[in-house]
Amino acid sequence: MGVKIVIAEDETDIRNNLRMLLGMEGFTVFAAPNGKEALELVRLHQPDMVLSDVMMPQMTGHALLQAIREDPALAPTPVVLLTARADRNDVRDGMNLGADDYLTKPFQREELLTCIRAQMVKAQSQQLAAKRAVAQAQHLALFDRVTDLPNRTQCQDLLQQALRAQNVEGQGLVLAIVGLDNLSTLTHALGAAETDGFISSLAERICAEAAQEPLSRGGVCTVARLGDDRFAILIPQWPNAEALQALALQLLSHLSRPLQSMDAEHFPVISVGICSQFTASDTPQSSLARLELALEAARTKIAQRIAIHDASSLPDVSTTFRMHNDLHRAVERNEIVAYFQPQVLASSGRIQGFESLMRWN
Template sequence: MTTILVIEDEKAIHRNLLKLLNAEGFETLSADNGKIGVKLAQTKQPDLIICDILMPGLDGYGVLHILQQDSSTATIPFIFLTAKTKQADMRQGMTLGADDYVTKPFTRAQILSAIAARLQKVKLRQQQSIINPNLPNRRLLQKRFNQLEKPGNQGKLQIFLLSLEIEQLNQLNNTLGLAIGDQLLQAVVERLHRQLGQQDAIAQIGSDHFIILLSRSYHKPESIQIVETLLKAFDLPFQVDSHKIFLSAYIGIAILGRDGRDLDTLIRHASVAREEAKQPGNRRYQFYIASIGAKSQEAFELEIQMRQALERQEFQLYYQPKVNLLTGQIEGAEALVRWNHPQRGIISPVEFIPLAEKTGLIVPLGEWVLRQACHQARVWQDQGIYPLRIAVNLSPRQFNQSNLTNFVVDILHETGLNPHYLELELTESTLVQNPESAIATLQTFKALGIRISIDDFGTGYSALSQLKKFPFDVLKIDRSFVCQLTEDSRDEAITTAILQMARSLKLKVVAEGVETLSQLNFLKGHQCDEIQGYWFSPPLSAEAFADLLSTGKKFPLLSS
């Protein structure tokens, strides 16, 4: 009999839903809050989960995130049940891994149709796994683990479990479609198998998450060599149909015995280490240590608070002026998000943006930023302030959403902002993941009149021959070069070369992070077009920015 877990805090809806499901012959499990729901899902392993979003304590998004991180529950079909009907809310749930979304009030036919569709998809997946036995499966992983963990099998060597994530795999499925996505997945699996032994077990426990159990014991240096070989295998692109696709891989490593005795614990700890590997400045692989686990718990608590912050409107936009170096006039502003936490005060974007990117919260947060920035730009125009171009950053997850162009057009229409006054900033790492698709998207934006900027230029590793294909209007010099501009001859040489290259490509140049008069004079002397930074103004609230504009403040154009 099919078992369905219902997680719902509204008693009337909960009671009626259980009655409906029981009448249809389903076995039901019941939870009236997120924490109980997670425990039931992990212990009872239902065939499908229906979960409300807005619940006290652990909300539906938090429930889904926990279950997605647990290999035993990651593949259970998950249907959100909620009164929230905004597209951004639906996209957030889907980004996190939800299978469907049913809005309240719902009819009997609607809920049963959603359930039937999810169960049918599971059946097709099971059939496919039988048809194609080369695809990873968790049953093989568990069987192999049971053999390896028996006493006496390890000797003086160690058994290693690897948690491997391929960052763009899920995004590309959404962007390129399931057919191309399946081919890409097969290509990934085949490449992994070529780097491993025949008895090494692999399981796919998420859309972009694999677990690898090495089939025999190794010394630690040997395991590192295997890990580095796996990562090196992703240096070359995957050719699927007419697409040349670049993927990035990260690996976390847990050791049997030292980091856990059961498979689920090892997977959880290896996955925590993998998240540490994704942090800037770290190697692309990390071994698990207990201190990483403590830091992971802190990040999880912050993630729950961030989900609530979106609903409680704790985020604010600040605006940093962009100033023309020829006229001294403020020509635009970059919209920068800040989190005003009720207990901790202002939380730095350095802390919460990477977490939002990792969890998928960057999608609804980014959509809020874009809508709010466009609305504010139009408000200033309606107040009689001369039109300014507003710049908004697009994250990799946002940019790879299949309906991005329609969404941007909808926001422009909704806010009444002329596309000419919107600038979208993207990093080069965002664009080179799938260059052909990126170019097509950018050309659509250009045709609308939206200006395109490449942000943090010079910090990536892309070939200029590749970047020149993109239809940019603006190039932003990263602050890491500007901060030591007059103190480090290498930064001067790099900045000078970027400015010369930009002029030859007929691109405008903006230098960010300008904090001293000497930096300003260098950039002005080398014909930089615009600057932004604390030397002129820090990021300001919308009200303070309007006050700044009303004063008519201009840049002092002469050196002193």
């Protein structure tokens, strides 16, 4: 079935002439003598366009137009109003209600066909724009706006697949995280737009690094942007668990090289964390949490800002968190007592120093 058009016209001769003319042009036509019946046809057939007289019994063209615009399923339908009156107020009322065009009777065949073609082109353009907007929204839901890399949500989906493959095939999954520690300084120095460009350049460098030795030995790596100042690298089949320190050092060295921005070189301050030895109980969320802990550990280093977390690191991490929480409660409950002990020379009885001790009771 071709382009469908609903006609609402109370004058029988005009209605029949329009039906015949448009039918000869290849359109599929449904006609009604008033707005009420036309609205039923519109709801039934979901036409590509509506041609409606303004002055009709039971329901006017303006009322029909308003009903169409108030129905979310019908609202995008192009509506052209036909009238024997050239009254400006009539035209303005129709346009205010959302009419797409207006034809004053009597009109010529070519005038009508030109109007219909224009509305079809307009409708197709709007539909295409709407599809592009939906596609863009779907893309932005999974990919980072600045770098076009997978975002955290998409990274979790990809990580779920990688964890499943490791559990089934016994692959040695390794995750690396790259932190840009001087992002705030760069933003103040370069401005938001230039900083986005800097981050894009850094992302390209990380992707290039992931595509070559030694990372490429681990299969096709995936780079994702986890947040404003951090990137993840998923290495699905890392062959050598003993070489993670060397891998971290290489990433730190290569990614710390200066990048060009605003006709000047700017050095990224990089930290690298690496996690390995994932088990069947690991989830994407817990794995990324481990990765974030590795990055925070790397950022505390003074010289080589790297940290390696394997399965043996987990008890230490949980113990640290438990100790942190318990200390907060101990202070609130006055469970910590300070002891002062002077150091006295036995020969003279003079105090030469002291020791201080905090005891947790």
